[in-house]
Every structure is written in C-alpha cells, then in structure tokens.
Amino acid sequence: MPDGEFGNKKVAEFSTKAFVLFSNDLRTKDNPALYQALQSGYPVLALYIEPEDGLRPRGGASNWWLHHSLNALSDQLDALNVPLVLRRGNAFDILKNVAQETDAKSIFWNRRYDKDGVYLGANIKQWARETGLDATSFNGLLLHEPHSMLTKTDGPYRVFTPFWKAFLSQAIVRSPLPTPQPQKTRPQAPQSEALSDWKLLPTSPNWATGFDANWTPGEAGALTRLNSFLSARIGDYSEKRDFPSIDGTSGLSPHLRFGEISPYQIWAEAHAAPAGPETSVSRDKFIAELGWREFSHHLLYHYPDLHDLNYNLKFNHFPWRSDDQVNHDLEAWQKGQTGYPIVDAGMRQLWQTGYMHNRVRMIVGSFLVKHLLIDWREGERWFWDTLVDACPAANTASWQWIAGSGADAAPYFRIFNPVLQGEKFDAAGDYVRTFVPELAKLPHKLIHKPWTGRASELSHCGVRLGESYPHPIVEHKAARQRALDAFATIKTAAA
Numbered sequence: 001m002p003d004g005e006f007g008n009k010k011v012a013e014f015s016t017k018a019f020v021l022f023s024n025d026l027r028t029k030d031n032p033a034l035y036q037a038l039q040s041g042y043p044v045l046a047l048y049i050e051p052e053d054g055l056r057p058r059g060g061a062s063n064w065w066l067h068h069s070l071n072a073l074s075d076q077l078d079a080l081n082v083p084l085v086l087r088r089g090n091a092f093d094i095l096k097n098v099a100q101e102t103d104a105k106s107i108f109w110n111r112r113y114d115k116d117g118v119y120l121g122a123n124i125k126q127w128a129r130e131t132g133l134d135a136t137s138f139n140g141l142l143l144h145e146p147h148s149m150l151t152k153t154d155g156p157y158r159v160f161t162p163f164w165k166a167f168l169s170q171a172i173v174r175s176p177l178p179t180p181q182p183q184k185t186r187p188q189a190p191q192s193e194a195l196s197d198w199k200l201l202p203t204s205p206n207w208a209t210g211f212d213a214n215w216t217p218g219e220a221g222a223l224t225r226l227n228s229f230l231s232a233r234i235g236d237y238s239e240k241r242d243f244p245s246i247d248g249t250s251g252l253s254p255h256l257r258f259g260e261i262s263p264y265q266i267w268a269e270a271h272a273a274p275a276g277p278e279t280s281v282s283r284d285k286f287i288a289e290l291g292w293r294e295f296s297h298h299l300l301y302h303y304p305d306l307h308d309l310n311y312n313l314k315f316n317h318f319p320w321r322s323d324d325q326v327n328h329d330l331e332a333w334q335k336g337q338t339g340y341p342i343v344d345a346g347m348r349q350l351w352q353t354g355y356m357h358n359r360v361r362m363i364v365g366s367f368l369v370k371h372l373l374i375d376w377r378e379g380e381r382w383f384w385d386t387l388v389d390a391c392p393a394a395n396t397a398s399w400q401w402i403a404g405s406g407a408d409a410a411p412y413f414r415i416f417n418p419v420l421q422g423e424k425f426d427a428a429g430d431y432v433r434t435f436v437p438e439l440a441k442l443p444h445k446l447i448h449k450p451w452t453g454r455a456s457e458l459s460h461c462g463v464r465l466g467e468s469y470p471h472p473i474v475e476h477k478a479a480r481q482r483a484l485d486a487f488a489t490i491k492t493a494a495a
Contacts, residue, residue: 017103018042018044019045019106022046028077028079029177029223033136035177042105047094061386062387062388068217085190107128110259111138111139111141114300142294143173161408163298164291176262207351223261234286243425253389256389257389293391295408296398306406307395326374330368332473333367337470340422342426350387355388363416365379366402367418369404371479372473383395417480422448438468441461446458450463
C-alpha cells in the first residue's frame with residue numbers, strides 16, 4: 001500500500017465504537033489488546049499516536065524502523081478489516097478527540113512500563129472512570145508484570161541471576177493467543193495523517209541506505225527471522241553467539257523493541273523446537289536473553305530515569321574526563337577511528353546497518369567508558385540515535401552495566417583489552433575486514449594490532465598508519481591504569 005494512503009477518508013458519521021491504541025506492539029498476532037477488542041462485538045479501529053510531548057524522542061535509526069513497521073502493520077490490519085488511524089500531538093488529547101469523533105464505547109491497549117507509558121495509562125483510566133468509557137489494558141510487552149517480581153523484602157531485584165531464578169520458579173508464561181478473525185465489514189474511520197508527513201526517513205543525506213539489505217521491519221519479517229533462527233541456528237547458539245563474523249544470533253531485538261513479535265511467541269516456539277542435549281543448553285541460553293530483557297524493563301519500571309541518572313549513586317562522584325580532547329576522542333569513537341580494529345569495526349557496523357553484534361557492544365562500550373573515561377551517557381545517547389533496536393530499557397541497563405554504575409554491573413576492574421577481545425572472538429579477522437576494509441590485506445597476526453607491524457609490511461598491505469588508518473588514540477596499558485585509578489576514587493565515596 002502506498003505511503004500514507006490508509007485510513008484518510010473524510011466521513012460525516014462513524015460506526016466505530018471501539019479502538020485499539022498501538023504503541024510498542026506493532027503486530028496483529030498474540031496482541032491481547034487487538035484480540036480482545038475484536039472479541040468485544042464493537043466495530044474496531046486502530047490508532048497510533050506519534051507523541052510530541054514525550055520526555056525523550058526516538059533516535060534516527062528507530063524512526064527509520066518505525067516508518068516501515070507502521071506500513072507493514074497497516075497491511076496486516078487491512079487483512080482484518082481494521083483501519084489504522086495516524087495522529088500526531090499530545091497523546092492524551094488525541095485519545096479524547098478520537099473517542100469523541102467515533103463515539104467510542106471502549107478503548108483497549110497494551111501496557112507500557114516506561115515513565116511516559118505509565119503516566120499515559122494512569123490518565124486514560126482516570127478519564128475513563130469519569131466519563132463511563134470502558135478502558136482495558138493488557139500485558140503484551142513482557143513475560144511478567146514488573147511490579148509482581150519483588151525480593152523477600154518487597155523491593156526490586158538488583159541482580160539478574162536471583163531475578164531470573166525467581167522468575168523461572170514463579171512465573172506462569174501463557175500460551176500465545178489465537179490469530180484474530182477479521183471483522184466482517186471494515187468500519188469507517190476518522191481522518192488519518194499521512195505517514196510520509198512525519199518525515200521519519202532520512203533524506204539529506206540518506207544514511208540508512210545499508211539498512212534495507214539487513215532488515216525487514218514488520219510482523220512478517222519478525223516471524224521469518226524467528227523461524228530461520230530456530231530451524232538453523234539455535235542448536236549451536238551458545239557456542240557461536242559471541243563471534244561477530246558468524247550469523248549465530250537471532251537478530252530479533254529490533255522486532256521485539258517495536259513489538260512486532262511477542263516474548264510469548266518466542267518462548268513458545270523456542271520450547272517447541274527439537275531438544276537434543278546441545279539444543280537444550282543453547283535454548284536455555286537463548287531464553288535467558290529474554291530474561292535480560294525482562295530484567296531491564298524491571299529496572300526501568302522501578303527506576304524510570306535510568307537513562308539519565310546513575311543507578312549506583314557513588315557514580316555521581318566519578319571523575320569523567322572534561323579536558324579539551326574529550327570531544328575529539330568521542331568523535332573518533334563514533335566514527336570508528338580509534339585505531340583499535342575491533343572497536344572501529346563495531347562502530348562502523350552500527351553506522352552502516354543500524355546494528356552491532358552484542359559481544360562487540362560490550363567491547364566498544366568498555367572502551368568508551370574505561371579506556372577513554374567518557375561518561376556512559378554519551379555512549380548511550382549515540383546508541384539511542386543509531387541502533388534500530390534502541391530499547392529504552394535494554395539500551396540504558398546495558399550501558400550502566402558496562403560502566404559499572406548499574407544493577408548487577410560489571411566489576412570496575414573488568415576492562416576489556418580490545419586486542420585480546422579481537423583475537424579471541426574474531427581470530428581470522430573476518431569481522432574487521434568486513435567493516436574496516438582498509439585493513440583487509442593485513443595478515444592475521446596484525447589485523448587486531450596493526451601498529452606492531454613493520455612499516456614495510458604495512459605498506460605492502462596498503463596500510464599507512466596515521467594516514468589510511470589511525471594510530472591508537474590511547475595506549476591500552478596506560479588507559480587501563482588511568483581507569484583503575486579513577487574507579488578507586490569512588491570506592492569509598494558517600495552514596
């Protein structure tokens with residue numbers, strides 16, 4: 001369906017009596033709000049609001065994904081005879097306007113657990129009580145309600161392992177809902193804005209030219225990716241997941257971030273996969289990654305300013321660098337010009353594809369906050385803008401974990417050596433050669449430490465340090481000691 005051509009008919013009267021508010025649940029299968037709305041007996045329409053009053057706008061890569069995901073959702077809803085209406089502005093005001101325009105009797109939505117989502121949900125319920133509107137919300141985002149998983153002292157979990165053990169022992173994971181049946185007739189809908197008018201896609205320049213080759217946003221793309229992973233790669237997931245040159249992961253994170261597939265669907269399909277001894281180990285490891293997503297949302301629910309405030313208050317006293325060289329080093333990191341090949345490969349993969357392998361995310365994150373002593377929030381903001389899977393919970397929780405400031409954080413003395421990490425997880429240099437092509441001709445022994453080669457050897461491979469590829473912007477041993485000294489200053493700081 002062409003851009004912006006859905007749901008934009010002007011009509012005098014509307015037969016619609018119920019609507020589903022979509023947000024981070026852009027799917028039709030296993031969508032509790034949509035399923036229950038279509039069971040209600042009322043004619044149903046769908047509403048997606050592009051908020052202009054949120055505390056934190058999406059990043060550019062997420063906007064690219066959202067554009068394509070909304071187009072895909074429109075097609076999926078068309079098959080159910082459900083029109084999709086797009087509106088932009090204050091979310092609560094738009095809800096009330098659409099309810100009035102359609103003489104709505106019911107509103108259905110899947111709950112969000114970020115600050116904006118919790119606030120909006122509370123306002124909807126209060127307004128519904130005052131007006132007599134039926135307002136029903138569901139959990140379609142997580143395997144658990146964040147307020148339901150508490151420690152023995154009735155507080156939120158601070159460490160992943162006991163959280164996950166408690167979840168596995170307590171939680172009852174429901175089965176995915178049946179595919180909803182289409183409405184017999186398509187109801188008339190109020191006017192919709194054109195998706196193209198939201199200008200979610202980059203134009204000048206179009207920095208997303210490499211995204212199409214790697215991603216298919218939308219529900220169909222999510223299900224295809226899940227099926228491909230379960231049929232071909234889950235058996236050796238635990239063995240291959242850390243090697244960035246291998247297609248060993250599921251690649252489901254952006255689909256989960258936009259709710260194009262539910263964690264219930266993944267849970268059910270993963271447990272239904274053939275389970276030999278190796279597959280069982282890999283499946284449990286894969287399911288534990290869903291657990292980290294659950295834990296991240298658990299943290300965000302209980303600490304809603306996690307993207308901006310240190311979870312560990314001692315880090316309020318951390319001596320992040322503020323010298324004149326900081327901006328230069330930050331830009332070198334962002335552009336993949338640090339002189340450390342595995343770091344640069346990761347940052348260039350991010351820019352070219354909107355994604356970075358998870359092992360490499362840890363390497364580049366550690367490099368920024370520990371080798372360069374640059375505030376983790378700078379890295380989190382860059383990832384927020386450039387990742388297609390920039391989840392408000394997982395992105396923030398992961399950066400705080402890397403920095404040492406978060407829940408269950410990496411210990412301060414865990415400082416990745418980027419050379420050893422490269423040699424361990426990209427031994428043949430295939431990942432580096434893919435994304436740092438100026439080093440492609442280097443032999444294995446030099447691919448992760450080109451500065452150790454003789455000038456003649458480098459020149460023979462087309463490498464001129466300081467010209468075609470930079471010298472390291474910091475020396476590992478000295479940077480490590482500087483980081484340890486900085487961390488030592490807050491070990492006894494008052495919280």
